Amino acid sequence: MTSDIVLSVTGIDKHFGATHANRCITLTIKRGTVHGLAGENGSGKSTLASIISGIQAPDCGVMFKDGRHYTPETPLGANRQGVAMVVQELGVIGGLTAAQNLFLGKMKQFSRFGVVNVRRLLEAAHTAFAKWELPEVPLELPASAFSIEQRKMLELARALTNDPDVLVLDEISQVLSHDNRRVLYRFIDNFKAGGKTILMVTHDLEEMLAICDEISILRDGALVSTHDAADLDADKVKRLMIGREVSGHYYRMDAKADYSPDIVLKAEDFHVPGQIERVSFELHRGEILGVCGLSDAGIHELGTALFGLAEHRTGRLTYIPANTELKSAKDVVKTHGAYLSKDRDAYGLMLDADIHSNISLPNADRLSGALGFQNPRSLRALSEQAMKDYEIKSSGLEQHTRRLSGGNKQKVNLSRWLVKDLEYIILDCPTRGVDVGVKAYIYGILMELKRKGVGIILISDELPEAMGMSDRIMVLKDHRNAAVLNREADFSEERIVEVML
Amino acid sequence: MANIKALRQNPRVRAQFIIAAVLLSLFVAMHFVSGFKLLSPGNVKLLITQSVFPAFVSWGMMFIFTSGIVDLSVGANCILSANVGVLLAQYLGLGYPGLILGTVLAAVALEQLTIFCAVTLKIPSWIAGLGMALVMESATTVGLSAYLSGTNILWLDEYRALGTFPAMLAALILGAAVSMLISDRTAIGCNIRAVGGSPHVSGAMGIDAKRTVILGAVIGAAFFGIGSVFQVSYASKFIPVAGLGSLSTIFNPLAVVLLSGSFARYINTSVGVLVGSVLVTSIFNMLTLLGVPSGTWQQILLGAIVVTCGMISGVHTKGVVK
Numbered sequence: 001m002t003s004d005i006v007l008s009v010t011g012i013d014k015h016f017g018a019t020h021a022n023r024c025i026t027l028t029i030k031r032g033t034v035h036g037l038a039g040e041n042g043s044g045k046s047t048l049a050s051i052i053s054g055i056q057a058p059d060c061g062v063m064f065k066d067g068r069h070y071t072p073e074t075p076l077g078a079n080r081q082g083v084a085m086v087v088q089e090l091g092v093i094g095g096l097t098a099a100q101n102l103f104l105g106k107m108k109q110f111s112r113f114g115v116v117n118v119r120r121l122l123e124a125a126h127t128a129f130a131k132w133e134l135p136e137v138p139l140e141l142p143a144s145a146f147s148i149e150q151r152k153m154l155e156l157a158r159a160l161t162n163d164p165d166v167l168v169l170d171e172i173s174q175v176l177s178h179d180n181r182r183v184l185y186r187f188i189d190n191f192k193a194g195g196k197t198i199l200m201v202t203h204d205l206e207e208m209l210a211i212c213d214e215i216s217i218l219r220d221g222a223l224v225s226t227h228d229a230a231d232l233d234a235d236k237v238k239r240l241m242i243g244r245e246v247s248g249h250y251y252r253m254d255a256k257a258d259y260s261p262d263i264v265l266k267a268e269d270f271h272v273p274g275q276i277e278r279v280s281f282e283l284h285r286g287e288i289l290g291v292c293g294l295s296d297a298g299i300h301e302l303g304t305a306l307f308g309l310a311e312h313r314t315g316r317l318t319y320i321p322a323n324t325e326l327k328s329a330k331d332v333v334k335t336h337g338a339y340l341s342k343d344r345d346a347y348g349l350m351l352d353a354d355i356h357s358n359i360s361l362p363n364a365d366r367l368s369g370a371l372g373f374q375n376p377r378s379l380r381a382l383s384e385q386a387m388k389d390y391e392i393k394s395s396g397l398e399q400h401t402r403r404l405s406g407g408n409k410q411k412v413n414l415s416r417w418l419v420k421d422l423e424y425i426i427l428d429c430p431t432r433g434v435d436v437g438v439k440a441y442i443y444g445i446l447m448e449l450k451r452k453g454v455g456i457i458l459i460s461d462e463l464p465e466a467m468g469m470s471d472r473i474m475v476l477k478d479h480r481n482a483a484v485l486n487r488e489a490d491f492s493e494e495r496i497v498e499v500m501l
Numbered sequence: 502m503a504n505i506k507a508l509r510q511n512p513r514v515r516a517q518f519i520i521a522a523v524l525l526s527l528f529v530a531m532h533f534v535s536g537f538k539l540l541s542p543g544n545v546k547l548l549i550t551q552s553v554f555p556a557f558v559s560w561g562m563m564f565i566f567t568s569g570i571v572d573l574s575v576g577a578n579c580i581l582s583a584n585v586g587v588l589l590a591q592y593l594g595l596g597y598p599g600l601i602l603g604t605v606l607a608a609v610a611l612e613q614l615t616i617f618c619a620v621t622l623k624i625p626s627w628i629a630g631l632g633m634a635l636v637m638e639s640a641t642t643v644g645l646s647a648y649l650s651g652t653n654i655l656w657l658d659e660y661r662a663l664g665t666f667p668a669m670l671a672a673l674i675l676g677a678a679v680s681m682l683i684s685d686r687t688a689i690g691c692n693i694r695a696v697g698g699s700p701h702v703s704g705a706m707g708i709d710a711k712r713t714v715i716l717g718a719v720i721g722a723a724f725f726g727i728g729s730v731f732q733v734s735y736a737s738k739f740i741p742v743a744g745l746g747s748l749s750t751i752f753n754p755l756a757v758v759l760l761s762g763s764f765a766r767y768i769n770t771s772v773g774v775l776v777g778s779v780l781v782t783s784i785f786n787m788l789t790l791l792g793v794p795s796g797t798w799q800q801i802l803l804g805a806i807v808v809t810c811g812m813i814s815g816v817h818t819k820g821v822v823k
Contacts, residue, residue, distance in 0.1 A: 055705065076707035091705065093698035100691050105706035107688035114687045 006031040006197045012061035021047040023222040034198045036212035039241055040435040041407030044221040045201045049168045053085035054078030084164035086155045086172050094144030098137045099125035102158050128157045132187050148175050148343050170201045174432045177461045179294045203435045205234045238436050250440045251468025257487040259287035259471050264424045264455035269315035275301035277479040283455040290470030291459040294500050298479040300342050303428040303459050307339035338417035342428040348413045349401050356397040359383040359416040390415035407438035424455035467491045475499040516767040535790040550669045556778035557728025558754040560680040561721035568717040569697040573630035574615050576750030577637035582607035583729035583739040587655045600660050605726030612722035641741040657737045664734030680771035693717040756781050759810035
């Protein structure tokens, strides 16, 4: 008879230097369920998930899978015992094709005398996507050509090629847009229907409550409790995560758009071949202009292009107060503008540098003397102030950024721009991969910036976020501006999705 | 018919046609500039013959560089291993087996020493390569001087059939085919690119990075060895050099690797190496035909070609190339 319990962990403990990431965690996961792990950034969810997946070894504790002792020493060892994981940070190799990435380390099944049968490899890759109805990526193209969503889907398909009966998903939906999230949810239903189990880490509490059967809550590395999802609501989860009562409202409460008539940025016939089709808009002082669209609508490309990083851009982007045309990232920074990329780890932060270097980088020019010499004392003072003002939890300015939790990484990413006197900022999914506490904190910062008259372009994959924070929402469809919706008249999920589709 | 139309509309195929047309025009222009001598039958044979060594060294470098190792001892390796092969074939009477196996095995063993310094002793590969180049250059000079009492040049008088035209042409074609097969159609070729692309991800996929780098170096060094066999068979000697002079031996292959890498989106890299070798050889051949002095202006042009190839290879790279 098959036991109800597919996986159990007992007394799992893990330190990273002085940080106690997991404190004697004991929990059981039932077969054929979706089990959620909830907690603030730095609560130890990803560490526990990576221990279960063989990426990290615990300092002590034991695990059992299907009643047998489970000791995965490597991710490959976990795969062999039926556990696979899609990690939070992107893990595909740009120089290899999608098909090669999919079966990396497992090429032997397609090889004869060391020579790979490419036709069979492509067939198997096609089958891997088709079996779980995942959107297929171009199998013969190198992964470097893919969008962040395509790479995430490729990682999911790769995990599934191991035919796992326990799949660990660490914040996978955070990088997916509206339509691909639906694909993911359909996949989860199918996977579960086959008697298989998912361990899911997500900061989107509504998503977690909708998908999971059971939810375990972690705080400061320790397990607080495990509940049936049906017995929980978002406020209760937040309270358990944070350890105190928190407000149920993240978003602004006013129902009316409220911004100055003065224009800060004006885009006219903004065009990037294959990415943006002649988009025009105006951003006002104190306005939050949301940008939404389906996965391939071009919303993230718009952010990159506005910051001057896209090639072959045409049309005009003007900083109106000085009537300056913005052609490059340098022009944006000079006119007190800033940009936060969706892919924080790849394009936002220097992960192997310390917090001080990351914060001081965009401010180094400003704090340099007439001859270009920098004053280390003022740079350090700036970093210390940013750490304090933005409540970055770390062991100090010298801590490597890679070691920070997702929320604290994002605070570093944001703070280094916000310590400047900004006129406008382009934010691409600023709350991706951060917990409810940090999310509320970031929304608070946005409202503060809005009050100061800063123009904000908020590109978002989450409709509740866009609707909750924006004065107007520009909906892109097929790379074009399909509609601009107003807060007081048009903000409903049905209306926005109707325009998107 | 529909297939042909679809092929024409494929951007990669279109780019391949454009590149082929540009190359053809370039060769015709060089033929014209050289007074209609470049593409004369006799000279074409010479071009093919002289392209073999840079092509094989480039294929070898391709495997080693792709795995993330920047080895600058390749030139010294080729000189020393070729002399080992000549010594075994000519002076110790082992004939062709001695020449071929001796050169290839020596190249593999020497490359493994460099890789040992880089991977096991954790010395940055370019430093390990420079150090090993000095060691290999000195070992060649000292060893040959001691063996030959005074002179340090070993001559290959017999066993030179591999340096003749049909054999050299066959070598070029076979070399490209084998390189393509290993690079694109084998698990080890895929693993080499994976380790070079991301050691962390490939490690998580169960690929042993150290073993892959070592195997990549074995494959690369085998190409160096085979290239050296053809070179010494053709030129009858491989003169030892000192003071890192061996680095100049790899400038042509370096230009070829950079050039083929820059067109990797459109042309298979192994084929790109073949075409690039013939192109670079042809440029120098044309300069010689025009009477440009080989020690000065040709070297200046070689430097310019390496820099230009480097620039072309960075065209599609965003940010700073280090």
